[in-house]
Amino acid sequence: MAGVAAAAITMVCALPSGAAAADPAKQIEALQQIKRSLSPAERKLDSRLAVGLRRQQVSGMTEVDIAVEKPDADLVERLQKVGATVRNVASTGEVRAAVPASALRTVATWGAVAKVEPAAQAITARIGGRTLSKEERAAITAAAAAVVSEGVRAHAADTARETTKVTGVGAKLCALSDGVDSLAASQAAGELPDVDVLPDQAGEGDEGTAMLEILHDMAPGAELGFASAFISDASFADNIRALRTDAGCDVIVDDVLYFNESPFEDGPIAQAVKNVIADGALYFSSAGNEGNVLDGTSGNYENDFRGSGRSVGKFAGEAHDFDPGEPVQVFEPISPDSDDGVPVALWWAKALGAAADDYDLYLFDGAGTVVDFAQDVQDGDDDPYELLFTPTFGGSGLRLAVVRFSGAPKYFQLSALRGRFEAAGGLPAWVTPGVTRGHSAVADAFSIAAAPAATALPFDLEPGDPPNPTGPFPGSFTSAQLPERFTSDGPRRVFFPSEEVRAKPDFTAADGVSTSVEGFQPFFGTSAAAPHAAAIAGLVLSGNPSASGAEVREAFNATALDLTPAGYDNRTGAGVLRADGVLSYTGATPQPLVRAQAPDVTVTTGDGDAFLEPGETARLRLPVTNVGDGTATGVSVTVSTGDAKAVVTPRSQSYGEIAPGITRSQDFTLRLASDYPLGQRVVLNVRVTFAGVLSPTADRFSIPTGQPGTEAKRFSYAGTPVPIPDASTLGATVTIPVSGFGYASKVRFSIDGTTCNTTVGSTTVGIDHSFTGDLTGTLTAPSGVSARLFQRVGGTGNNLCQVVFDDTAARGFQSVVAANAPFTGTWKPFEPLSGLLDASADGDWTFTVTDGARLDTGTVRAVSLELTGFVR
Template identity: 90%
Template structure:
């Protein structure tokens, strides 16, 4: 069971959540439950702002720190400061204002009385849809380097889906599309890139997450559609952050196809919650959204741990606890217990939902877990009194054994349709006690109407262990061949359909399609990679090929093509286990008539001064030749290529405005010359903005690129500006991080910028007071420099592994050593390095104003402080 639950374990490690609410502490559980039920009836108005579980625990003297999600009436910066003053660590603030924070239990009642606070709930927990494999520790992941990687690894899904044949036949590679993933993290991203497994990846700022499932998903995406651009954001900070990142990948990163493999336990099966609403937003904007259907089993394979139906009053209680128990047996006799298999141990999450709307549950249901002797081993008794979610959550204990059984109790309110799910567990008959199972375990945002919910079928070898003792062998895949209609799906894949009640009742046919899992990646712990976590990016990569060959295709077009060409798997027709069937990239691209598309992009021009004082520097009153190259980075030949150049500045004029570049074959670069003339009163040192628009025959036309051309003769003397404030701690696992300010005044424009993390004496001592930044796990950190104009440049992002401390580190664009290549063996980190993002982009505006240096910590357990940093600015010869 511990292996089978690896996906949950990975989520737990990423989240490092507090112990599940409702977990039984020392003492008599029956007496505890009786006491809790009394408390539920006597909560004060103030306590009702707290989640019922929290309110009860506080009444019982809960101590320590609790991870919570705080719902607010509107975004409130002052509230964040008040939380910090109350001793809380603020992890993240969502666009809605919702706050994820670790709050001292002693402060929770006080926080609940604040006017801006509407609701305080235990931090929402989640898991990925990976199955099997070993989750590496933070230390193990940090020590993996590109040198340890073997030859470049290609996903067997490429062959299984015939994507290689499709690409060879159509010459379509994914060019013109951007594929983006959401998962736990991308800890090994730099190593994968250095090993040639991945190109550049656009990671949203402070959203690299923790873990490596994201890296493995990106490798699958790149293998399927090697011409597509890539992006990533973590889904594991909070459910509100997950929703924000879905939208940001579309609106800010420009992603055309988005894929995730995450399920939050508080995602309703009966209504589109906040995450599903974010999916609805991006699909309404034209993005394709793919999500794992889940690994929660299905009725057809006898692996289901799901039950749903109308509440039936049994006329009985369980354990003498208040409320009427649900009768699982639709006939005779009455059955108030649902038996769980002996292998459903080790922290299987069990959720209970009923058909009230989110945030408006007035019907109060409770959930109990008993062992074979009738003793309660866990329970969930939240308070639902009109402004709560219709949701209870408990976890199975770490011990196995037969006799575990669940009971659903209606504490108050009306009978409702309900769903009971043991996520990765199984409902299984125990002696004379039958198990009752229902299809439809897939849920949440994966079941959003326009999302593509993806089931799994193995690409190559079978999952190498039985899901539970006595199970039949797991299926194998076709590799080195391709999928056929005889393929069997994975026995763990989640089934549908999904019945939704709000805002109107409907039945959604989910999952939609099936794709390959059990594929190879270069990422440790994902060799091979099983689960619908791997299947979803396999399908998303095929969608990128469709869009690349048909750039104007809509969501409906892609869905139609997938449905028309998918290979129907047993049982015949669209079914709740495999959807319309398994995808074949060659068939889909043939159906859509995919053709290679041209894509012409401009590069920075070569600047040569032609008239002036004879030096090589472009200065006010001088003229320069701009040799502007454009490259066809697409798959098809570009015809009718025309380039238009402008500056938007009346004192910097480019002629001619437009030129023809003719026809350009794929992979070919052509250049033309332009003249740039600066007025005599052009500001000294101000960079010239250059806007380039390229048009050509094709759907991907036009493209636009912006460049910044330096002017003036750089000076030789640098002026240093330093942070002079106190030592400031870096909050653990917080996207807010810590920011220090360096003021600059009376400088004007700068020709060069260098940033340094200072320190008097460099060492690896934990908590050292002589280094610029002390931190016991530098691989947790991201450092960003922010100019007064608001422009940002990330200096370093999650590198250095277990290495301690940064001291006398200089970030300089002219360095040839990228800091992203550092390993723990180089600690303490010193010397001159190339930053992750160039500093030159911060010099387009004058340097005067407040510069800010922000450091965030993206993983738990290690801490440190910012002590001494500075920037060096060089001006111009006047």
């Protein structure tokens, strides 16, 4: 199934094939007996794992999520000692790891471990297309001309920008999705500007790149950011918060659903969404592509459990009666096209981690044989959740049964995600609205449905379906627009901590649009709709920087074009958005935004050379640029150092009025005391004030002092080769100690090697790794300041050898392609190394390499640090 997280594992308790599967009732009865005999440690294991281990059906490396009683600093080391690869450690202490099956019971015995479960899986809300291989993604070439989303015209965003002169300036829009593999290619083609990607969170895949292109097309003046949502569910929650607290994102949008997100309670991911909303951010999420009742595309049913007085097969427990009338119907039929591993989730109304009512889920074929099942133990400290998958071969006659094994009747939801409940074999299908779930259904989040911007989805969702709708392009949306037939419906009924019904989705936006990203041409699904809506919110904030989330929602509600059926409906929300109407309603006004630029330094008194040294004076010509949409008036610049031995005069100067796009400079004087430390950089703190809500802005610049020396000193890593863990945010770290050096005028870093080649596993290169496009390399100074040297470039190329990273190099390493392998030569790093020189060079320098994708591995073997001092 396209879009399933790479961390997915197969169900470990599947029925055996062949003759042994002839009596599934006996198989399940045996499994239930095993479950009753589990030891206390085994009960920490998810029952699929525990039973699978008992039956010797689990082998090799198993992807798991390890919940902890409390964070344990030794847990990672202990996991590594038993042969595990740790993928990620969340802020909660939860660990995503690949653990040898033989070690799972051992891990469960550790006191810090609370639960070991199969790694949570997720899907994005993209529909159609396919996931490209690494090789295909590496072969992506830049488009010859700019590609603009048809959603810009469909939402009349171009008209709105032209009328108001508001472009997104002052707002930062950030996306969470699978990955941004083609980010460098998109930037090289001029499709995207700089993107603030959280360290080691570039992910794997390209849906994020496509979403960022939509954000930029709609609001070209906005800043952009990204983080992966696919490392784990706990990492997803961490990244939501980090985009707000660390990256300063004003609007955040995602297109991801984890199967373990409860429909009845705001779980960990939803809590993270609530956190950033409370902090002032606007949060947008795809409503999903799980279908709706109005279009007859839904695979969702929810109701109170109604006892049938019957069992299914010979399985313990009472089956639910789907028919509310006199006939008893214990099976829910699934359409024959709900195949290819459609996830089927069962949730019932109990609080997370507190389920004592035990429900089970079974999937039968037309002959009455169990095809798959989910029967975890819920005995008081578990989630009220079961999950199974339809077979890849599909077939007619598939039907589901919900069984209450023990406990009280509860309200429950049964959803075939991207599947459909459909009458078959004389059984009617019972379908109810409300498939939208999880963090998209947070009360104050914006859940976005989809309507096509241009051409129709080019295939039937299932054979015999009516035609898919088309969009208005080259015109703009009207109230006659039909939504996508796959878009998910609401409402969302929540039980915990208190019962409420949430009207979801909230609004509708465009999908079926063009991007430059291979495989997203066009881009269908609520994955594409959510960033269009988020970008309109970014335009609102650009024209009204102090607008609250409630005010943005008011403007959306007041101007959305009502779609059929009349009034708010649970398929399209309040209607489809038009940027021109929204910005007219909010009275969007172009805002000035003045930022300081790096000063030009000229020594005016001293020994006659060009270097600023202790006891000397320099002129600082400090430019500021209005990067905003409106004219800046009353511009004033204040400069300070916070150091009594480095004094700037005057402290403040007026820069007057500055029109958009204009740069203006004024001169300041910098005087160094005679005893100013040789080589210590002067840190300038520049504050710019002007008339406008975006005032003031603050920037920091580092001014070199002293005459750089001509001889460099080399410090090399002297340890043994360090393996780079596969698909892990922990990475491989080597340490280079420096002592007795003091301040440095320049730093260069090299990945060494004796003989350069592309041989997999080569022992003569500095870093051996197949598919270097997986890697991110980061150098950290003793002060704790870091600079990324390279980030996810090089595609399928193997090995780095005799690579020198130097700020003065003519070429940027981010421009390398697979054909350049083995990577060698002198290159400009991804982030400048000069930022590491503000403090003394003495102490431990560390170099860390992380691997952001699966399958390819390698080793850090030989690296060096080169420091240049000063003339004394």
